[in-house]
Amino acid sequence: MNIDDMTPVLVGVATAAQRVDDPTEAKEAVALMAQALVAAADDAGARGLLGRLDQVRVTKGTWGYSDPARWVADAAGATQARSYLADVGILQTAVMGDAAAAIASGAVDAVAVVGGEAKYRGLRASITGIDAPDTDQAGAEPDDFVTPHGMIISRPEIDTGLVMATHHYSMIENARRFADGQTIDEHRDEVAGLWARFAQVAAANPDAWLQDGLDATAIATPENGNRMLAWPYTKWHNSQWNVDQAAALILCSAGAARSLGIPTDRWVFPWAAAESNHMVPVTERPELHRSPGFAHAGRALAEHAGMGPNQADHIDLYSCFPIAVRTQALELGLGLDRDLTVTGGMTWAGGPLNNYVIQAAVKMAQVLRADPGSTGLLTSISGMITKQGASLWSADPPAQPFANLDVTDAVAAELHPKPYRTGDGEQATVVSYTVIWGREGPERAVVIGEFPDGARTLLVSAAPAVMAAAVSREFCGRFVIAGAGGSFTPID
Incomplete structure (x- = not known):
């Protein structure tokens, strides 16, 4: 097939990691990113790529660097590249998809997408009391800074103390159990079994942060350090972000790849990317366990590429929590009995903040190179399944030119938020909790209630009997009375 010179192609991929107990001997996050970027150029067999980069894109992590892409570009020898920072809340699918679209349009010729964390280094500094500061960039600003619009968490959720992802995802998980008609025990076993299968994939992945391969019983049982965080989630249901991991992707035009002599067996093509940025807080979603954004993204990919997400040979679903995987599988038409990760997921392979999808893209590229003719699906999430992204890749060129698809408007037309209000003495139905x-131990039970007029509310109880009942029997569908100050009392 004749491949147009402006076709975007992924030619270099690499990861970098360390597990050093002395924080003074460990690299900081930007140094790991620079290491990964140089290794990605070597993976392509073309160090000259670094001198051709028009832009280095970095996804923001927990660190405080003001212009990390400039540091990384300079350290890697790409001093001519513009620096770009994508704030938390920007889908990683968008960062990659926009880069591919810019190449396809001829606006740029080569772009690096990089991210990384050194939170294990920071954890070791805290434990040992040894100072290990990050580079202070003294107010430097990136050439391009992309920030999200709107709030992922609503003001009532913040005021109620629902500020951790664990809190929101656990409520989405419980809503799914109720919608599926499962008992608490059936649900516990299904979720733990899914996560145990992810753990087995990580056990065979040399780049995974945790390779213990825990079984379902160990994941579900809150003991041996596996404490409960927000019911029904234990520590081992959660993404693990105390990792020192970085990853880099180098995309360029097919013409640039040819001019640099990059062998075609290194080429991986982005076929299409789709994203939704319509934001509805968890409390206000009509159906907590559904995600129309992923359904629309999946259909958009299928219409463009001529194949549905369920036809992809290799899949890596964003895996911050089990319900994230389960929701995506539901909306994209994927069976939970098939392999849904190539890395092992964010609990086991590692979940560096705002960078996991780049880590997964490295692994996916390696898998696709080793399996010519196959296709790969990567997904991403921002917030509490608030924004949705998906992309298709293959070592074979696409039948249609790359497309960067935005389904935000279509999702907004379908997904209308529920109104929110408080109430005193009114009856509400428990939507989730x-x-x-x-x-x-347990500190408070939090309920999303719905009044007869359809408005939602958040209610809290610290009564030991209420908390004990909530984890031993189904609370979804029950009736409660909203009390003063946002408290509640179960009716039955």
């Missing part, structure tokens, strides 16, 4: 744990 969780019990939030502290170090010493």
